[in-house]
Amino acid sequence: MKNVQKQKRANKSLPFFFRDEFRVSLVIILISVALLITTFTFDIVPPILNRGIQPATFPKALLILIISMTLLIYYLATKNPWKVEKKLPRSFFLTLSSFVIFVLVSKTLDFFLAISALSIFVSYCWGEKRLFYLLLVGIIFPIIVFIFFETILGLRFPPGIITNIYYS
């Protein structure tokens, strides 16, 4: 309890633009406003086809609701600040970057290769240095999963340098 209070005090001493509550609220509001603007580009249905309300009305109402409630949580947070979260460790950013690598590899090279690369990379970054276990998570297990999905569900994975060899 004391630690939470200390963390809250620490948060209050920061300038407002460094506080989590400000940054989180700002991000939500900016995204919501951008989406709200997008709703104005939705096609308008002629009255004869329109049943009840226009297709843009419902999302608009939701976004306005989200923006108003975000303003409310920010207002409440000025009175009762959120606790300061611990800094994220290096392993988090490495895992996050592995997601980006996965998207790039699966789009350009191969879906299976992307799974293998991410598995080995994440396992290594999280502290696994033994070659057998790296091979287990990066190659043996993905092959089992691949074959399992392929045979049981009759799934066809997207084309790529490795899957093309397999399918040919």
Add this chain to the structure above:
Amino acid sequence: MDNLLLMLAPLFSSKLLLVLFFGTLFGLILGVLPGLGPTTGGALILPFTMTLDPLSAIVLLTSIYCAGTYGGAITAVLINTPGTPAAAATCLDGYPLAQKGEAGRALGMATVSSTVGGIFSVVILVFFAPILAQLAYEFGQPEYFALAIFGLTMLASIGEGSPIKNLIAGAFGILISTVGKDFMTSIDRFTFGINELTEGIGFIPVVVGLFAMSEMLTQSTLINQVFNRIALKAIKLPSKDDYKKTWKTILRSSGIGSFIGVLPAEGGTVASLIGYSEAKRFSKNPEEFGKGSIEGIAGAEAANNAATGGAMVPTLALGIPGSATTAVILTGLIIHGVRPGPDLFREQPDFLYGIFGAMLIANILFFIFGFFGAKIFARITLVPNKILWPMIFAVSVCGTYSLNQSIIDVWIMLFFGVLGFFMRRYGFSVVPVIIGLILGELVEGTLRQSLVIFDGNWLMFFTRPIALTFFILSLIALAFPLIRSRKLKKK
């Protein structure tokens, strides 16, 4: 009598028994592994259910639900980390009792109270789901709209964390459901010129992303965390003295859990916390709570398992999920062409009673598996995260891809993984997003159809007695946290 025979049907089908066996086993493993759970597991297994008939598919999902909820207790008692969020309250007394060298007694009580709670809730389900379904015949579009709004406000009100943040998350979930072609006018919304988005955002990528991938990112921040594991010799059935101390608590918590489960909220998580605090309030020895009270374990475990049957009541009777896992089960029903609601009770009673019976058997099966195999299941927690999570990643990616064979779904899953991580970091629960997503089409559809019926007059909603009742209940649900916090401040 006929219904009872229908309930026992799974016992006479070797296929269903096999499905139940694997579902319970798989559910237990998922429950034991911290970070995974019946919701993620159900979402991952959903593509495989396509190879099964509808009844087997739903039996598989429900057995995972029942066993997964109990499995969390094993990890809670032995390593002080809840295997599922619903087992958080079990840690409070389970781990201290295990530290005193009574891990077997703690797990024995958790197993018995979970089984009793689970069976109690199936009885509630068998009696109340048909009554609720009968009532639902009175519902038109405005009533369904008001009911969905009530569900979302309840979720915000009694869910974990800040009610306003829960409401934002719920509204965000509904917003996701609006992506794609508008189902009434076929006009594109939020597709940004991406063809794959015209079909909308699928449920599975969102669930797997928000639960499994966000958990993977959370685990990446905890790689240096060391768990103190307590060795388990064998599970001990509660003694006569323990039964005397706890039978009232187990029954009370079973009732509380079933009731909380019926309300659309975080099911077992909220139920176990309320069950635990009520056990403490009624206990003759409240000072023992937090130090290894056997009543504390019984109160939390009976309640969280009782919520499973409770949460199935609105899911089957109204098509409104009572928890995140029942949202997955609801998706399973829809994928297999089964439309939950009152008509299901009239047209396919054999299907429904098959599910009820399967849940009953699953509760007995996890008692047997838990009693004889807890020691083995506890060893699963020894698999290091650096091996486990890359494997979960591979299964998640293939599972998500498999439903629509779309790589975009996989990217959506990763996006929601990152989003879910930051949501949880800043105190936004991800469960309302899931419920909002599944209720989104119902909310918008019934609103628009109601407005057509009312010729655009919003005030007509308040002329319908059932809809008005739900709106009033929604207001009460929204006001409840305010009243509660004021009361706490006064104290």
